[in-house]
Amino acid sequence: MHYVSTRGESPAAGFSAALLAGLAPDGGLYVPAAWPRLTAADFDGCTSLAQVAERLIAPFAAGDELAGQLGAIAADAFTFPAPLVPVAGAGYSVLELFHGPTAAFKDFGARFLAACLTRLRAADARPLEILVATSGDTGGAVAAAFHRRPGIRVAVLFPRGLVSPAQAQQLTCWGENVQAFEVRGSFDDCQRLVKAAFVDPVLRAHLDLSSANSINLGRLLPQAAYHAATALAVWRAGGRAPSFVIPSGNLGNALACVWARHVGLPIGDIVLAHNANRAVADHLAGKPWQPRRSIATLASAMDVGAPSNMERLQALFPALPDLQAAVTADVVDDGAIRRRIADDYRAYGAIWCPHTATAAEVMARMPAERRARGPWIIAATAHPAKFREIVEPLIGRDVPVPESLAQLYERPSASTALEPRLDALRAALLPAAAAGEGGA
Ligand SMILES: *Cc1c(COP(=O)(O)O)cnc(C)c1O
DSSP: OOEEETTSOSOOBOHHHHHHHSSOTTSOOEEESSOOOOOGGGGTTOOSHHHHHHHHHGGGGTTSTTGGGHHHHHHHHOOSOOOEEEETTTTEEEEEOOOSTTSBTHHHHHHHHHHHHHHHSOTTSOOEEEEEEOSSHHHHHHHHHHTTOTTEEEEEEEETTOSOHHHHHHHHSOBTTEEEEEESSOHHHHHHHHHHHHTOHHHHHHOEEEOOOTTSHHHHHHHHHHHHHHHHHHHHHHSOOOEEEEEOSSSHHHHHHHHHHHHTOOOOOEEEEEOSOOHHHHHHTTOOOOOOOOOOOSSGGGOOSSOTTHHHHHHHOOSHHHHHHHOEEEEOOHHHHHHHHHHHHHHHOOOOOHHHHHHHHHHHHSOHHHHTTOOEEEEEOBOGGGGHHHHHHHHTSOOOOOHHHHHHHHSOOOOEEEOSSHHHHHHHHSOHHHHHTTOO
């Protein structure tokens, strides 16, 4: 299997090369050069998430050096469940994607990528240096997934004072091969610094740099696996293809569901639940595609004005009518998020994080005839305990903290202050002699 860039200006790359590169050299995103075709029967005998993942991803890694290790990689990555839980009285189920180490769905992708990259490092190679800029959730999932992986170091850059206390703890509690840098600047400064590092000749001469951001294929494919496993379980139990409502920002989770359906998994409708960042919804309503600046909302992990995976969605469905047939979208503002959290706790005893609440709101608004074409599933992308300062006042009680998060909160935290300048990053990452080369 080969991967080509959505922008068509890069040479085709194999599975491992695409994982190591993250972004294609022309700035585009890697997509399969040809699509594998699978049916539900191809998954006969696969019951666990790890087994479904191995079977689903096998054709995507065909011919690659990692192909023979996919079983071990999937077993290494999928160490926590993604249970489908009916919401009593609501007429739909919730796919709980928050049982990993940092209690958000990004743990699946980060762990799978870590399991792959670890196996791609030769024992005698210099360490792979993963650089991540984070506004909160991504950095924690990546740090957790790569912690103690041999041959890999992680540098997480986050903006000082601009992440929640829980998020800061998830970024700074690791130590060993994970370094957290508290940047005196904004998230955009962190991102600019990471981008500058990737093209800096001094850093490139001394380090093997890689990124682990959400557009990496190694994060997308495992997300397709839990959609596949869930769809198969529903299909086997009742002979119906479930439909999904997915809280969306950069569209990585939703695109993975689209890819699972595209290769042949029994999946019905796919509905994108957005917060007030409405670029995708407006385009699906017929307006020209227009990326925007992001707007801050309660569902902050979805505050994306220019979703990068739109490029992959458009590569699959270049004509707007085909895109409109493939996915629909709805927009939920902060007022509706608040009301939905309060109402569903009262009605069903369900506790949603603000992101999951956008999907619950989209379900609640859905016309009866569309609902009847279910079964419907909403994706719960994070545990509500991660956002307790928002959720608790709305439901009038404490949110129980899951064991995994409680463990993280007990670890000591450490971070290094960093000025948002390339010379400061060089000095932090390189031995003194190397850092001085080439000036600032
Ligand atoms: C990242 C994130 C999202 C958005 O997912 P995308 O793949 O970027 O669309 C939604 N909810 C939570 C909790 C997240 O961390």
